[in-house]
Amino acid sequence: MLQQTQVKTVIPYFNRWRLSYPDWDRLAQATEQSVLKSWEGLGYYSRARNLHRLAKTIVHNLKGEVPSSLAELQKLPGIGRYTAGAIASLAFNQKAPLVDGNVIRLFSRIFACAQNVAQPKVIAEFWHLAEALLPQRDFGIYNESLMELGALLCTPKKPQCSICPLQSICIGKKSPERYPYKEKARSEKREEKIAIVKNKNKFRLIQGTKRQRGFWLFPLFNPQLMNWNKTMGTLNYGFTKYRITMNYGECLFKEKATVPGKWMSLKEIDALPLPQAHRRIAKGL
Numbered sequence: 001m002l003q004q005t006q007v008k009t010v011i012p013y014f015n016r017w018r019l020s021y022p023d024w025d026r027l028a029q030a031t032e033q034s035v036l037k038s039w040e041g042l043g044y045y046s047r048a049r050n051l052h053r054l055a056k057t058i059v060h061n062l063k064g065e066v067p068s069s070l071a072e073l074q075k076l077p078g079i080g081r082y083t084a085g086a087i088a089s090l091a092f093n094q095k096a097p098l099v100d101g102n103v104i105r106l107f108s109r110i111f112a113c114a115q116n117v118a119q120p121k122v123i124a125e126f127w128h129l130a131e132a133l134l135p136q137r138d139f140g141i142y143n144e145s146l147m148e149l150g151a152l153l154c155t156p157k158k159p160q161c162s163i164c165p166l167q168s169i170c171i172g173k174k175s176p177e178r179y180p181y182k183e184k185a186r187s188e189k190r191e192e193k194i195a196i197v198k199n200k201n202k203f204r205l206i207q208g209t210k211r212q213r214g215f216w217l218f219p220l221f222n223p224q225l226m227n228w229n230k231t232m233g234t235l236n237y238g239f240t241k242y243r244i245t246m247n248y249g250e251c252l253f254k255e256k257a258t259v260p261g262k263w264m265s266l267k268e269i270d271a272l273p274l275p276q277a278h279r280r281i282a283k284g285l
């Protein structure tokens with residue numbers, strides 16, 4: 001949950017998640033739809049799907065036991081280098097490096113690294129550095145300390161250098177705001193038109209595919225099947241490298257048009273997982 005997401009955003013989700021899925025068995029038995037519903041609003045839904053797959057793997061293939069070695073952990077669904085390093089060192093005190101956004105910022109400043117941290121080869125260097133700097137013991141405490149130092153003292157804005165325990169060795173402390181250096185990636189603009197089709201008190205929704213698999217959505221406007229009566233609103237939001245402008249409007253199906261999906265009341269829609277932008281539209285309705 002904490003990947004790309006701040007702790008304060010995660011806390012209510014984490015608490016609800018622990019109540020719904022207190023162990024691997026309960027998560028493995030859940031439907032994908034209910035897992036996505038629990039995750040709704042957190043974004044990056046592949047994390048929820050991977051966690052679900054992970055629970056199934058642990059229950060069905062590993063007798064309910066999470067492996068402790070870095071190599072075994074990295075074979076599991078959704079567990080990359082960072083998550084494997086975090087589990088191995090924090091949960092099992094294994095000798096494993098860990099690099100997250102906090103550690104990148106901390107190392108960039110301590111070593112006054114002027115290279116672009118958006119480049120994979122620079123990140124690879126940070127991993128080498130993290131491995132080389134590992135102590136002889138207490139790997140979990142050490143990794144946790146690096147992350148906490150980055151999160152609490154060596155913050156993106158106004159780092160507290162005067163009380164930092166590493167100030168005597170920090171090369172970048174005179175101008176910490178220069179680090180980490182990151183070239184901004186250009187975002188691409190994308191426009192979408194979403195059709196709100198109503199019949200009595202019900203709305204037409206379709207099932208998502210690909211990255212929206214498991215979700216329900218209002219359909220995309222298709223001029224061959226529908227007429228656009230009037231625009232109801234516009235939403236602007238970012239998704240990965242895209243800046244999306246989503247116009248949604250009241251539409252009517254053309255005569256004899258066959259559109260897949262289901263008619264649903266607002267109460268039924270409320271109980272289903274919807275991508276965040278579609279949830280905002282549903283709330284407006």
Ligand code: SF4
Nearest residue numbers: 154161164167170176
């Ligand atoms: S001295 Fe300042 S810039 Fe250097 S690691 Fe500590 S808080 Fe960060």
